[in-house]
Amino acid sequence: MTTGLTSAPKRTFVARLADWFRRSAGALALLCLSSVAAAEWGLNMTPGVTDVSVEVYKLHMLIFYICVAIAVVVFGAMIYSIFQHRKSKGVTPATFEGSTKVEIVWTSIPFIILIAMAIPSARALIQIEDTRAPDMTVKVTGYQWMWQYEYLDEGLNFYSNLAIDSNLARQLGSEIDPESVENYLLEVDKPLVVPVGKKVRILLTSNDVIHAWWVPALGGKKDAIPGFINEMWFKVNTPGIYRGQCAELCGKDHGFMPIVVTAMADADYQQWLDEQTGRTADLAEPADTGSAVTQTAVVDDRERSMDELMAAGEKSYITHCSACHMVNGAGMPPTFPALAGSAVATGDIAAHIDIILNGKAGTTMMAFGAQLSDFEIAAVTTYERNAWGNATGDVVQASDVRAQR
Numbered sequence: 001m002t003t004g005l006t007s008a009p010k011r012t013f014v015a016r017l018a019d020w021f022r023r024s025a026g027a028l029a030l031l032c033l034s035s036v037a038a039a040e041w042g043l044n045m046t047p048g049v050t051d052v053s054v055e056v057y058k059l060h061m062l063i064f065y066i067c068v069a070i071a072v073v074v075f076g077a078m079i080y081s082i083f084q085h086r087k088s089k090g091v092t093p094a095t096f097e098g099s100t101k102v103e104i105v106w107t108s109i110p111f112i113i114l115i116a117m118a119i120p121s122a123r124a125l126i127q128i129e130d131t132r133a134p135d136m137t138v139k140v141t142g143y144q145w146m147w148q149y150e151y152l153d154e155g156l157n158f159y160s161n162l163a164i165d166s167n168l169a170r171q172l173g174s175e176i177d178p179e180s181v182e183n184y185l186l187e188v189d190k191p192l193v194v195p196v197g198k199k200v201r202i203l204l205t206s207n208d209v210i211h212a213w214w215v216p217a218l219g220g221k222k223d224a225i226p227g228f229i230n231e232m233w234f235k236v237n238t239p240g241i242y243r244g245q246c247a248e249l250c251g252k253d254h255g256f257m258p259i260v261v262t263a264m265a266d267a268d269y270q271q272w273l274d275e276q277t278g279r280t281a282d283l284a285e286p287a288d289t290g291s292a293v294t295q296t297a298v299v300d301d302r303e304r305s306m307d308e309l310m311a312a313g314e315k316s317y318i319t320h321c322s323a324c325h326m327v328n329g330a331g332m333p334p335t336f337p338a339l340a341g342s343a344v345a346t347g348d349i350a351a352h353i354d355i356i357l358n359g360k361a362g363t364t365m366m367a368f369g370a371q372l373s374d375f376e377i378a379a380v381t382t383y384e385r386n387a388w389g390n391a392t393g394d395v396v397q398a399s400d401v402r403a404q405r
């Protein structure tokens with residue numbers, strides 16, 4: 001009588017458990033297919049396009065499978081013991097205390113596993129840190145909020161800013177739908193261009209706060225720290241466009257300084273390089289913000305019309321100045337002054353050009369003299385003097401800027 005009463009709930013428990021397993025079978029099957037699911041959701045790491053990134057990916061998978069194997073063994077043993085040695089089956093617990101043999105086994109097995117994992121990890125680390133014998137070197141400098149790329153051997157030097165359509169779409173109250181912008185916040189005006197199959201060394205530093213240069217497909221991520229130079233390298237195997245972002249919280253526009261790397265066949269790269277270093281005429285193109293060669297070396301004194309200056313000035317302004325002074329010129333006082341109605345932007349022209357050329361020491365208003373051409377500074381000055389109700393009617397020409405350099 002008592003047996004019947006006590007055994008009934010036990011049977012129910014086991015039956016319920018079995019039932020649960022049967023019902024969960026579908027979910028379990030799904031879990032087993034999770035590698036397929038992960039690929040579709042983009043949950044797993046990607047192998048990337050460099051030897052190092054592939055190495056890192058393989059290491060990641062290896063360690064992952066080791067963890068899975070350990071989990072299967074440990075949980076298997078646990079679940080087996082729970083079911084096989086349960087009290088209701090009449091099992092009586094062992095009473096021994098301490099076992100040197102067991103202690104040795106469960107210390108040495110993890111030790112061996114850790115050593116086994118350390119070997120490929122160390123190999124990958126050494127490969128990542130080996131910046132010797134590069135084919136080319138690019139110095140990358142982080143700024144609030146853009147990147148500067150200096151090709152040290154090629155004499156090429158330019159800035160890479162958030163692309164203008166992303167920049168317009170991201171403004172508060174913008175009428176442009178971000179959904180309609182291709183590669184929203186992941187596009188720049190001038191990408192870093194590198195040849196495939198060449199070892200590119202990156203020297204990384206910053207001009208203001210700590211940034212971090214991160215392009216997932218190229219493997220690795222490094223901090224750009226003011227006053228320090230960090231090194232990294234990559235050799236891209238597949239031509240393509242690879243996108244990344246600053247990965248260090250670096251101020252209000254941290255999310256608006258993307259990185260784009262274009263990898264092309266060596267011949268195409270050489271052609272691109274020739275175009276960049278050889279040209280002078282293209283500097284006049286309004287769309288060409290952040291021009292290639294060092295601006296001061298190029299004399300471009302053509303007279304432009306007010307319309308031409310205003311159109312080029314607006315583009316330049318949105319790309320280089322709107323992060324702080326806002327697209328509508330209202331700034332964010334007291335940190336970033338408004339330019340609409342500003343005494344500088346409506347007063348003495350020379351003083352206006354001067355603050356753009358040389359910046360203002362001790363503030364985030366940096367010198368744009370090295371980054372922008374005479375024409376670009378003339379255009380942006382003209383724009384600021386005539387936009388947002390600053391109706392000065394002043395026209396500033398490249399020659400005016402040149403005279404003040």
Ligand SMILES: [Cu+2]
Pocket residue numbers: 142143210211212246247248249250254257
């Ligand atoms: Cu940053």
